[in-house]
Amino acid sequence: xxxxVCVKHVPEQARKIDPGTKRLDRSGEGAINxxxxxxxxxxxxxxxxxxxxxxxVTMGPQAAQDSVRKALAMGADxxxxxxxxxxxxxxxxxxxxxxxxxxxKEGADLIVFGQQSSDSDGAVLWASVADRLRLPVxxxxxxLEVSDGKVRGKRQTEFGYDTIEAPTPAVLAVSDAINEPRYxxxxxxxxxxxxxxxxxxVSELGVEGVGEAGSKTTVEALNDPPPRGDTVKxxxxxxxxxxxxxxxxxxxxx
Amino acid sequence: MSILVFLEHHDxxxxxxxxxxxxxxxxxxxxxxxxxxxxxxxxxxxxxxxFGAAKVLVVDKPELEAPLPQPRVDALASIVExxxxxxxxxxxxxxxxxxxxxxxxxxxxxxxxDLTDLVQENGxxxxxxxxxxxxxxxxxxxxxxxxLALIRAGTFxxxxxxxxxxxxxxDAQFEDFSTAATMVERAHAESEGPSIEEADxxxxxxxGLGAPENFKLVEELAQALGGAVxxxxxxxxxxWYPYSTQVGQTGKTVSPKLYIACGISGAxxxxxxxxxxxxxxxxxxxxxxxxxxxxxxxxxxxxNEIVPKLTQLVRQxxx
Numbered sequence: 001x002x003x004x005v006c007v008k009h010v011p012e013q014a015r016k017i018d019p020g021t022k023r024l025d026r027s028g029e030g031a032i033n034x035x036x037x038x039x040x041x042x043x044x045x046x047x048x049x050x051x052x053x054x055x056x057v058t059m060g061p062q063a064a065q066d067s068v069r070k071a072l073a074m075g076a077d078x079x080x081x082x083x084x085x086x087x088x089x090x091x092x093x094x095x096x097x098x099x100x101x102x103x104x105k106e107g108a109d110l111i112v113f114g115q116q117s118s119d120s121d122g123a124v125l126w127a128s129v130a131d132r133l134r135l136p137v138x139x140x141x142x143x144l145e146v147s148d149g150k151v152r153g154k155r156q157t158e159f160g161y162d163t164i165e166a167p168t169p170a171v172l173a174v175s176d177a178i179n180e181p182r183y184x185x186x187x188x189x190x191x192x193x194x195x196x197x198x199x200x201x202v203s204e205l206g207v208e209g210v211g212e213a214g215s216k217t218t219v220e221a222l223n224d225p226p227p228r229g230d231t232v233k234x235x236x237x238x239x240x241x242x243x244x245x246x247x248x249x250x251x252x253x254x
Numbered sequence: 255m256s257i258l259v260f261l262e263h264h265d266x267x268x269x270x271x272x273x274x275x276x277x278x279x280x281x282x283x284x285x286x287x288x289x290x291x292x293x294x295x296x297x298x299x300x301x302x303x304x305f306g307a308a309k310v311l312v313v314d315k316p317e318l319e320a321p322l323p324q325p326r327v328d329a330l331a332s333i334v335e336x337x338x339x340x341x342x343x344x345x346x347x348x349x350x351x352x353x354x355x356x357x358x359x360x361x362x363x364x365x366x367x368d369l370t371d372l373v374q375e376n377g378x379x380x381x382x383x384x385x386x387x388x389x390x391x392x393x394x395x396x397x398x399x400x401x402l403a404l405i406r407a408g409t410f411x412x413x414x415x416x417x418x419x420x421x422x423x424x425d426a427q428f429e430d431f432s433t434a435a436t437m438v439e440r441a442h443a444e445s446e447g448p449s450i451e452e453a454d455x456x457x458x459x460x461x462g463l464g465a466p467e468n469f470k471l472v473e474e475l476a477q478a479l480g481g482a483v484x485x486x487x488x489x490x491x492x493x494w495y496p497y498s499t500q501v502g503q504t505g506k507t508v509s510p511k512l513y514i515a516c517g518i519s520g521a522x523x524x525x526x527x528x529x530x531x532x533x534x535x536x537x538x539x540x541x542x543x544x545x546x547x548x549x550x551x552x553x554x555x556x557x558n559e560i561v562p563k564l565t566q567l568v569r570q571x572x573x
Binding site for chain 1: 322
């Protein structure tokens with residue numbers, strides 16, 4: 001079974017938006033999106049149980065190799081990085097176009113995503129990629145069963161638990177409740193360097209609609225968020241409960 | 255603008271966050287149209303009229319029985335192509351995020367998410383999106399039509415404006431891959447109160463409660479206020495309370511009118527999930543807890559004493 005895991009390289013520290021490009025400043029140190037580590041872990045567990053290979057797929061600057069190496073050190077077999085200046089500034093539609101083109105060539109039985117990206121708070125990419133690839137998708141999977149030719153995922157929604165089944169090939173997004181990711185072993189870290197790491201450009205993928213030119217959304221302006229009013233802070237002298245009731249009653253919330 | 259609003263439903267009721275978005279849409283466009291997708295849903299479609307829909311489109315098909323996203327993408331894509339809507343709005347949920355994203359790829363249409371407002375500036379639609387832990391408010395736009403947007407749950411209140419909606423059935427066909435995933439089981443907990451996405455009042459508990467059994471204090475206060483109970487990641491991880499109630503970056507984002515935080519220090523992880531609440535009251539014994547920086551009323555004290563008293567006072571006031 002071939003499993004592709006899509007990971008994102010995200011800024012590690014003090015995140016800020018570049019006022020010039022109005023894009024997230026990605027110049028500092030980066031790391032693998034923590035939610036994606038659960039996707040890597042789940043793929044490795046499937047491989048260990050059923051055999052096969054795990055390929056890491058990412059799109060980003062060359063620095064994204066750091067994230068790729070972490071996934072390889074955990075035990076993934078190989079990696080594919082879509083890296084191209086022409087891909088910069090891609091929004092959801094443009095990222096989907098590029099990623100789907102790369103994944104189509106990989107021909108994996110399972111394509112696994114983490115539950116959200118920590119930088120853009122996006123939790124949408126799997127469904128758009130699945131649509132582009134014309135594959136079934138199950139998102140927010142907290143428990144996964146893989147058997148011959150199908151997957152079954154249990155997930156939490158606003159109303160309780162759903163169990164959903166889909167034939168493979170399929171796209172999955174796993175929640176961070178699904179597993180406790182392993183730490184890479186020293187041997188894994190040493191071995192990661194010699195694993196195959198391919199880089200492809202947008203033109204090599206032969207796909208249109210990538211990068212800023214293919215993006216359908218814009219960032220118009222950056223503003224300060226509306227300030228909250230001042231905090232009224234009190235110490236309980238036995239009358240705090242009365243004061244809370246008064247406070248919320250004044251605001252017609254009782 | 256011709257706006258289509260995706261109206262999510264559960265147990266034969268249209269959901270409040272969807273109706274809130276519909277009411278907002280009615281103030282933006284000429285005529286807002288709602289769309290209800292499901293099986294046996296013609297009856298509930300008419301509920302949308304009084305929240306501002308001039309028209310409700312209904313696709314009533316067995317393929318739409320289970321709340322799965324992909325057949326909904328097929329139906330919405332057909333509707334948008336046939337009727338030429340230039341904007342499609344969704345209230346964020348597990349289901350609608352996947353529907354909006356799939357539709358974005360299908361129609362090559364821009365999707366902006368986590369919006370907390372929609373405004374028109376010189377006739378152009380602009381979305382307001384808090385980003386980077388809500389430290390910056392980004393104005394986002396669209397380059398093509400249709401424009402797709404996911405609105406943060408609880409952002410807009412449904413406004414009952416009266417009115418009747420014309421209900422029209424629409425026929426849709428489904429792609430093979432869209433119906434490949436199937437619902438095997440739905441195990442839905444019987445909830446006693448409102449869900450945290452829909453509640454006007456939330457009482458939340460954190461590690462400061464000291465022990466899982468002390469969630470009783472939080473539950474009693476929530477019940478007295480007619481609200482829902484929420485929890486922090488720390489206590490969910492510790493197994494004190496179910497994940498479905500988790501508020502924060504890895505849980506749900508909520509914006510009730512009143513949020514009472516009991517024994518919650520207020521780490522950034524939690525803050526991003528609740529800071530857009532109307533009024534925030536925090537009770538914590540640590541005077542330096544970060545939650546006091548973004549509370550409207552901060553109470554330094556022992557929640558084991560304050561919360562039961564508060565519950566009792568609320569009961570008295572409401573009886």
